[in-house]
Amino acid sequence: MSEPSDEALLAGMAIGDERAAVVFVRRYQRRVYGLARSIVGDPRSAEDVAQDALVRVWRHAQVFDPRRGSAAVWVLAITRNLAIDAIRVRRPTPLDPAQFLTLGSLSEERLPEEAADASDRAPQIREALRALPVEQRRALVLATVYGLTASDVSEREGIPLGTAKTRIRAGLQKLRRALGAEVPLA
Amino acid sequence: MSVRPADCATVADELPELALGTLSGARRAVVLSHVQGCARCIDEVDRLASAADAILAVAPDAEPPAGFETVVLERMGLSGRRRLRVAPRRRITRIALAAGALAGALGTGLGLGLSSAGGGGPAAVAPIAADLTAHHAILGEVYLAAGSPGWLFMSVDHLGVTGLVTCKVRTVGGATSTVGTFWVEGGAGSWAYQLPVPAGQVRAAWVLSGGAVLASAQLNR
Numbered sequence: 001m002s003e004p005s006d007e008a009l010l011a012g013m014a015i016g017d018e019r020a021a022v023v024f025v026r027r028y029q030r031r032v033y034g035l036a037r038s039i040v041g042d043p044r045s046a047e048d049v050a051q052d053a054l055v056r057v058w059r060h061a062q063v064f065d066p067r068r069g070s071a072a073v074w075v076l077a078i079t080r081n082l083a084i085d086a087i088r089v090r091r092p093t094p095l096d097p098a099q100f101l102t103l104g105s106l107s108e109e110r111l112p113e114e115a116a117d118a119s120d121r122a123p124q125i126r127e128a129l130r131a132l133p134v135e136q137r138r139a140l141v142l143a144t145v146y147g148l149t150a151s152d153v154s155e156r157e158g159i160p161l162g163t164a165k166t167r168i169r170a171g172l173q174k175l176r177r178a179l180g181a182e183v184p185l186a
Numbered sequence: 187m188s189v190r191p192a193d194c195a196t197v198a199d200e201l202p203e204l205a206l207g208t209l210s211g212a213r214r215a216v217v218l219s220h221v222q223g224c225a226r227c228i229d230e231v232d233r234l235a236s237a238a239d240a241i242l243a244v245a246p247d248a249e250p251p252a253g254f255e256t257v258v259l260e261r262m263g264l265s266g267r268r269r270l271r272v273a274p275r276r277r278i279t280r281i282a283l284a285a286g287a288l289a290g291a292l293g294t295g296l297g298l299g300l301s302s303a304g305g306g307g308p309a310a311v312a313p314i315a316a317d318l319t320a321h322h323a324i325l326g327e328v329y330l331a332a333g334s335p336g337w338l339f340m341s342v343d344h345l346g347v348t349g350l351v352t353c354k355v356r357t358v359g360g361a362t363s364t365v366g367t368f369w370v371e372g373g374a375g376s377w378a379y380q381l382p383v384p385a386g387q388v389r390a391a392w393v394l395s396g397g398a399v400l401a402s403a404q405l406n407r
Contacts, residue, residue: 034248076242144238149208169202176237
């Protein structure tokens, strides 16, 4: 029997289906915790963030709109936003983006259960990120994953503000082109 | 102060920052004033924002600490103990509600079986609870409240039928008694019945439909 899609599980969670919630938590806990850990660094804080994120998904499943993007991106965006809130409270600057760029994010590893997400475009995204010059990739990850402004990136990387803006802009535009203009993003 | 209108070429380089939510101050106002009226730029901002979010899809995995799943499910109001079967907290709550409702309806202290006794209600004997199972799957729960008379509370979640079912109990001597019949809707329901025998003598309870046992529970072991 095929595994239910993420979207089907979220639809079930929206009406309070406990089984859907359990399957969803099992499917996503490693990804949610991994993202939280890569942003906040501290395992204890990451655990809190990851728990908060999954509970928030359960409580707000009814507002998920599959037309606006995949369930994976929605869940991970919730996680990222909570993680960014956490590091803003606890630490003036986030970890080095290498935490995100080297701890498996650009590897091909994926657990079998994650293959249930038919809209998984991770390989394509990894390839697009790899194709970016490293300085653009760092700036882009600092801005998109860690929530830094161009000014923050400038300060952190020790580069002029204009350079930081250029790197973020060029990186994002290349990524956007690489992911295609016509195909909806995962 | 009014914002001077801009065109697509003027704002193009700033759309990425707008998509990331990091464009601030006066430039944000200028860019927004154009984008809000330009379908092409709105589409481009949407795509840039989607590209930015897509990066999250390659976030590194990590094994969460032991007990993580259980805590998350508890915080959701579910339970990790029964995993894919049922949520005991909800069921116990349902049983308690059934007990409370019955107590209210009869004007007695039926709920005392759930806590400590006082006055003329059931005696303060520790409650007895057991899972209703079939083929090793947990389908519901039985709860006995000791006293005179004793009471049986039953809740099922996944009985797999809709219709009238019968609850029977077997006592320590091996005798069986029918406690009552109740309606199951979509495999779920909760009930409370006065026991025909002392609660302490009940050794087993089961639910039947058309003579077939749907689930059973072992009690007072």
